[in-house]
Amino acid sequence: MMAVVGPTxxxxxxxxxxxxxxxxxxxxxxxxxQIYKGLxxxxxxxxxxxxxxxxxxxxxxxxxxxAFSVADFTALAGGLVEEIDARGRLxxxxxxxxLYVQSFLYGVRFAEEKAPEGLREALAxxxxxxxxxxxxxxxxxxxxxxxxxxxxxxxxxxxxxxxxYRATGRRLSEQKAASLPPERPYxxxxxxxxxxxxxxxxxxxxxRVDRMLEQGLLEEARMVYQNRQTYRTAAQAIGYKEFxxxxxxxxxxxxxxxxxxxxxxxxxxxxxxxxxxMDGVVWLQADAPDLIDQAxxxxxxxxxxx
Numbered sequence: 093m094m095a096v097v098g099p100t101x102x103x104x105x106x107x108x109x110x111x112x113x114x115x116x117x118x119x120x121x122x123x124x125x126q127i128y129k130g131l132x133x134x135x136x137x138x139x140x141x142x143x144x145x146x147x148x149x150x151x152x153x154x155x156x157x158x159a160f161s162v163a164d165f166t167a168l169a170g171g172l173v174e175e176i177d178a179r180g181r182l183x184x185x186x187x188x189x190x191l192y193v194q195s196f197l198y199g200v201r202f203a204e205e206k207a208p209e210g211l212r213e214a215l216a217x218x219x220x221x222x223x224x225x226x227x228x229x230x231x232x233x234x235x236x237x238x239x240x241x242x243x244x245x246x247x248x249x250x251x252x253x254x255x256x257y258r259a260t261g262r263r264l265s266e267q268k269a270a271s272l273p274p275e276r277p278y279x280x281x282x283x284x285x286x287x288x289x290x291x292x293x294x295x296x297x298x299x300r301v302d303r304m305l306e307q308g309l310l311e312e313a314r315m316v317y318q319n320r321q322t323y324r325t326a327a328q329a330i331g332y333k334e335f336x337x338x339x340x341x342x343x344x345x346x347x348x349x350x351x352x353x354x355x356x357x358x359x360x361x362x363x364x365x366x367x368x369x370m371d372g373v374v375w376l377q378a379d380a381p382d383l384i385d386q387a388x389x390x391x392x393x394x395x396x397x398x
Contacts, residue, residue: 093173093278094391095122095185097193097367098285099360101296102378105138107285108186110384111391112146118176119143120169121150122187122196125329127165128156131316133309134331136300156316156323166196173278182395185280190366199277211259215251230254235263243362248328281394283387284367285378292379297356304331305349314339330355 094117096108108119121127125135129152138148149172154160169185169192176183187193219227224247231250232239238253256264287293301309313335320327320336327333334352337343367373376386
């Protein structure tokens with residue numbers, strides 16, 4: 093199988109579609125938000141025109157109220173790879189959610205242990221009472237490695253890491269290290285997209301945000317805001333939460349849009365850091381005139397090796 097990874101706004105979808113057309117592939121989306129129905133603009137979900145007839149999986153299959161974990165993704169994607177292989181097609185993983193990509197390609201196994209009933213609710217109550225800084229500080233003390241991999245503002249992941257620690261007495265980072273298999277479950281070619289000039293990426297991100305606003309992002313964000321008690325994952329997502337102060341009458345639309353651009357740029361940096369630490373990624377310049385030919389040559393050589 094193959095994968096196309098990298099930060100937001102680098103053209104992963106377009107390259108994935110081109111490779112699928114050339115090599116008879118089907119795309120499995122590795123995006124933690126595109127899996128949800130109704131969250132189209134803010135997640136830059138692929139349009140029917142952009143698919144160019146290539147089948148896309150793990151897109152638009154769950155309601156926003158539904159929890160979906162990385163373990164759920166690895167199980168779903170594993171079944172899809174088998175189905176696509178059985179059809180004589182090439183599975184192509186495309187996306188920027190590093191945890192999904194790495195967990196699937198490296199074969200991370202997840203424990204089936206469940207947290208005691210009420211623990212998640214208790215942690216949420218603590219977050220409200222103590223504040224996010226205190227909860228993140230607790231995680232830093234309990235599991236420094238996990239804390240280093242989680243942004244302090246990603247409250248959901250901070251709480252999940254604390255939940256695991258309190259429920260099992262073990263660090264989440266220890267579980268991940270122990271769960272790595274001796275070899276990868278899939279033979280894969282992983283292509284990474286980046287720009288030599290970081291300013292180019294940031295300009296593309298800013299342009300994308302402006303385009304999203306023209307396409308109805310504000311209305312979509314308002315829907316998430318109005319349902320934030322049940323759309324918990326979406327309410328934490330970049331692209332929606334930045335507008336909550338506007339809906340609450342606490343900030344201007346312009347300042348919230350600028351905050352989204354800043355959040356997206358920071359997220360792109362974290363994505364790059366994640367993927368740069370992954371072994372075996374072949375990096376390509378996203379704005380290279382011959383990008384598609386470069387990728388196709390690498391894919392052809394990889395498939396020829398069998």
